[in-house]
Amino acid sequence: MNLDRFYPIFDHSDWLRRMLPLGVKLVQLRIKDQADAVVREQIAVSRDLCRAHGAVLVVNDHWQVAIDAGCDWIHLGQEDLDDADLKAIRRAGLKLGVSTHDDDELERVLAMSPDYVALGPVYPTILKKMKWKQQGLPRVTEWKARVGEVPLVGIGGMSVERAPGVLQAGADIVSVVTDITLNADPEARVRAWIEVTT
Numbered sequence: 001m002n003l004d005r006f007y008p009i010f011d012h013s014d015w016l017r018r019m020l021p022l023g024v025k026l027v028q029l030r031i032k033d034q035a036d037a038v039v040r041e042q043i044a045v046s047r048d049l050c051r052a053h054g055a056v057l058v059v060n061d062h063w064q065v066a067i068d069a070g071c072d073w074i075h076l077g078q079e080d081l082d083d084a085d086l087k088a089i090r091r092a093g094l095k096l097g098v099s100t101h102d103d104d105e106l107e108r109v110l111a112m113s114p115d116y117v118a119l120g121p122v123y124p125t126i127l128k129k130m131k132w133k134q135q136g137l138p139r140v141t142e143w144k145a146r147v148g149e150v151p152l153v154g155i156g157g158m159s160v161e162r163a164p165g166v167l168q169a170g171a172d173i174v175s176v177v178t179d180i181t182l183n184a185d186p187e188a189r190v191r192a193w194i195e196v197t198t
C-alpha cells in the first residue's frame with residue numbers, strides 16, 4: 001500500500017496551503033454547501049497544491065468536478081454512491097475510497113473493488129450527527145480481516161493519542177478532522193500526527 005498512514009480532512013484549500021509544507025502526503029478536501037463555482041475553484045487550487053507538494057488529494061463527494069479537474073481520487077459515502085456514475089469515474093482513471101458503517105454497506109462496496117474502505121465512527125465524532133454509535137477497536141480488527149489487501153481507513157473521533165491503537169487494531173490509515181482543525185495550534189498538532197504515524 002502506498003498511501004500515507006495519516007489522512008487529514010479539510011474544508012478549504014487554505015488549510016492545505018498551511019499543512020502540506022509540514023509533510024502531509026494524503027489529504028481530503030471535504031466541501032459542503034458551496035456554490036458550484038466555489039467547489040470547482042477549491043478543487044483546482046487543492047489539486048495544484050497537492051501536485052506541488054507530492055501529496056495525494058482525495059476529493060469528497062464532488063465526483064464530476066473531480067473528473068473535470070483531472071483529479072486522481074474521490075471519496076464517496078453510501079448515499080453518494082446511489083447517484084454517482086461509477087463507470088465514468090473508473091473510465092476517467094480515478095481511484096475510489098468509500099465509507100462503511102455496517103455489514104450491508106461493507107458487502108455493497110466490496111463488490112465495487114474500492115481502492116480503500118473507511119470504517120467509522122471508530123470513536124464518537126463531534127463533526128456531524130451520525131446514526132451509528134462508536135464502532136470500537138474490535139470492529140476495526142474485524143473489518144481489516146474482511147477487506148483483506150484493500151487499505152482500511154479508520155475515521156471518527158481520532159486523536160494523536162488514539163491513532164497508535166487504531167493502527168495496531170488493523171487500520172492502515174487514520175483519518176481526522178477536528179483534532180486538528182479545532183486545536184489551538186493546528187500546525188503543532190499536524191507535526192505530532194506525522195510523528196505518531198511515521
Ligand SMILES: Cc1ncc(COP(=O)(O)OP(=O)(O)O)c(N)n1
Binds near residue numbers: 077118119120175
Ligand atoms: C475517509 C473518509 N471516511 C468517511 C467519510 C464520510 O463520507 P460520507 O459518508 O459520504 O459523509 P460526508 O463526509 O460526505 O459527510 C469521509 N468523508 N472520508
Ligand SMILES: Cc1nc(C(=O)O)sc1CCOP(=O)(O)O
Binds near residue numbers: 126156175178
Ligand atoms: C466525515 C466523517 N465520516 C465519518 C464516518 O464514520 O463515516 S466520521 C466523520 C467525521 C470525522 O471527524 P472527526 O475526526 O472530527 O471526528
Ligand SMILES: [Mg+2]
Binds near residue numbers: 061075080
Ligand atoms: Mg459524502
